[in-house]
């Protein structure tokens with residue numbers, strides 16, 4: 075594994091003295107390759123923190139343009155950016171913060187057609203979409219090429235996140251969606267969102283991405299549910315559902 079330069083040792087000093095990360099973990103982050111699907115309320119903070127942490131390659135896919143109503147949560151964007159493509163602006167901000175990170179901005183929406191190209195060469199996928207359909211597409215396409223992914227969602231004052239392993243040994247997102255708790259999927263545009271909630275979920279996903287790259291493990295197939303207004307948190311262990319269309323077709 076490549077040695078870190080003096081400048082890298084200074085930049086990441088506070089992070090690599092954490093025993094769980096260490097020098098080797100920092101080197102692993104340097105060679106890590108992630109796809110972030112979405113450059114909105116979830117995608118902006120996670121991209122900023124992963125670039126800051128030294129994740130070597132960050133691909134971001136989103137075809138939206140910045141609107142005024144995005145600014146309360148998507149704090150990398152300014153009033154002057156309204157109307158520009160989110161991925162272009164976010165890539166500029168990430169490169170300005172850490173020139174060592176390779177940012178691959180793709181102005182496309184993730185779906186089953188664009189998916190295989192977007193997944194090429196990455197080793198982890200982060201869902202930052204606010205879309206049930208996109209999450210189902212991520213679940214399906216990452217499963218085909220055996221990649222792990224981390225979902226996240228937030229509406230009003232509550233958030234959810236879960237990590238799915240490359241083989242879906244403990245269940246998949248389609249298993250979760252047949253559960254009444256998991257099936258709550260109305261979007262922020264419909265129900266509203268308080269900015270810090272989406273950042274909390276986003277940074278939990280970013281932290282798990284760092285943990286995955288550093289020590290290759292995550293609490294797979296556990297749905298974490300948080301109401302950040304009241305402080306209540308619960309966890310739900312997922313399992314392979316006998317009626318899951320994806321798990322059934324994988325078995326046969």
Ligand SMILES: [Zn+2]
Pocket residue numbers: 245246247248249250314315318319320321322
């Ligand atoms: Zn399943």
